[in-house]
Amino acid sequence: MNNGKNNKADEIIDSLDGIKRAAVPDFFYTRLLARMQKKEHESSPQNWMLRPVYIIAGLILILAVNIVVFLNNSDETTLADENDTLQQSIASEYSIADNNSIYDLNQDR
Amino acid sequence: MNEQELIQGLRSGNETAFKYLVDTYQDRVYNTALGIVQNAEDAEDVAQEVFIQVYRSIHSFKGESKLSTWLYRIATTRALDLLRNRKSKKRFGFIQRLFGDSNEPEFELPDFNHPGVMLDKKENAALLFKSIVQLPENQKLAFVLHKMEGLSYQEISEVLKISIPAVESLMHRAKQNLRKMLEKKGDRQ
Numbered sequence: 001m002n003n004g005k006n007n008k009a010d011e012i013i014d015s016l017d018g019i020k021r022a023a024v025p026d027f028f029y030t031r032l033l034a035r036m037q038k039k040e041h042e043s044s045p046q047n048w049m050l051r052p053v054y055i056i057a058g059l060i061l062i063l064a065v066n067i068v069v070f071l072n073n074s075d076e077t078t079l080a081d082e083n084d085t086l087q088q089s090i091a092s093e094y095s096i097a098d099n100n101s102i103y104d105l106n107q108d109r
Numbered sequence: 110m111n112e113q114e115l116i117q118g119l120r121s122g123n124e125t126a127f128k129y130l131v132d133t134y135q136d137r138v139y140n141t142a143l144g145i146v147q148n149a150e151d152a153e154d155v156a157q158e159v160f161i162q163v164y165r166s167i168h169s170f171k172g173e174s175k176l177s178t179w180l181y182r183i184a185t186t187r188a189l190d191l192l193r194n195r196k197s198k199k200r201f202g203f204i205q206r207l208f209g210d211s212n213e214p215e216f217e218l219p220d221f222n223h224p225g226v227m228l229d230k231k232e233n234a235a236l237l238f239k240s241i242v243q244l245p246e247n248q249k250l251a252f253v254l255h256k257m258e259g260l261s262y263q264e265i266s267e268v269l270k271i272s273i274p275a276v277e278s279l280m281h282r283a284k285q286n287l288r289k290m291l292e293k294k295g296d297r298q
Contacts, residue, residue: 009291013284015233016256020225024139025153029131032157039161 112176119167131160134177137258138184140225144253145188147221147238155187162187174267181260181268185250223257240290248283251276 110118110129118126135156142155162183170179226234241249250269254260260268262276269276 006288006292008295009288012233012237012291013287015226015230015237018227019223019234019257021136021140021258022143022152022224024135024156025149028135028139028153028156029128031153032131032160035157036161036164 116167116170116172116176119164127160127164130163130176134180135160137177138180141181141184141253141258142188143223144241144257145185145249146191147242151191152188155184155191158187159183178264178267181254181258182270185254185268189246189250236291236294237287240287240294243290244283244286248279248286251279252283252287255280 110126115126115130119130138159139152139156142159143149143152146152146155159180163180170176220235221238222231222235223238241252244252247269251265254265254268255262262273262280265276266273271279
């Protein structure tokens with residue numbers, strides 16, 4: 001029984017014996033040349049730059065640069081505020097006036 | 110035109126040399142691709158891509174192997190790439206169907222009939238091709254190159270860049286796997 005199954009399977013496996021090589025369809029070379037010309041046209045720089053993927057990537061890049069610049073600027077503002085508060089607290093601690101102009105001192109004399 | 114002259118002609122962009130290359134190797138490339146992808150349109154696509162790649166990268170061909178070996182190598186790689194793309198599209202198509210926006214047809218490819226198979230073996234060959242699809246990639250390549258292109262184990266070892274015993278092993282395992290698959294199918298019928 002098993003032998004019979006094996007024989008059938010082997011018969012199927014051997015069914016490619018004596019197979020003839022398949023030939024390409026007619027006008028293969030003409031279609032090949034047309035495809036090559038199309039590919040050359042597609043690979044020109046103006047065309048690849050207009051592909052949606054590059055346009056979207058460009059827009060995302062511009063947006064990302066804007067976000068980074070905005071975040072950096074807001075950080076600097078916070079830092080400047082902190083510096084101002086620190087200067088004011090030191091000034092009040094050592095009784096240094098805000099307008100310690102030398103001209104004011106001269107006027108008193 | 111001998112092989113050296115052909116390569117020189119291709120390197121200098123000679124169209125006559127390119128036409129000669131295509132005329133000489135087109136059937137070998139097409140038949141190999143057909144055995145792997147099992148669809149005439151896809152096999153023609155693969156064959157065209159092979160010749161375009163040869164035209165573009167002939168300068169990188171060092172001449173360490175025969176031109177035919179190089180062509181078979183490109184053809185098998187391209188054909189396997191197409192199968193992988195087909196598989197990933199199938200997977201993606203399943204996800205698209207889940208969201209109900211797929212235009213892909215939901216039917217399987219029909220049985221493949223190779224035009225070079227003898228009439229009395231056509232039915233068996235169709236069964237065999239269905240099983241070849243399920244073989245692991247390297248076993249599939251070895252089996253197709255040997256059975257359909259008639260390459261010797263030595264030539265296959267050069268195409269796949271493996272040793273001759275490795276080719277023998279691939280062929281042995283391919284036949285074993287095919288036998289198992291065919292017996293299973295026989296049990297179901």
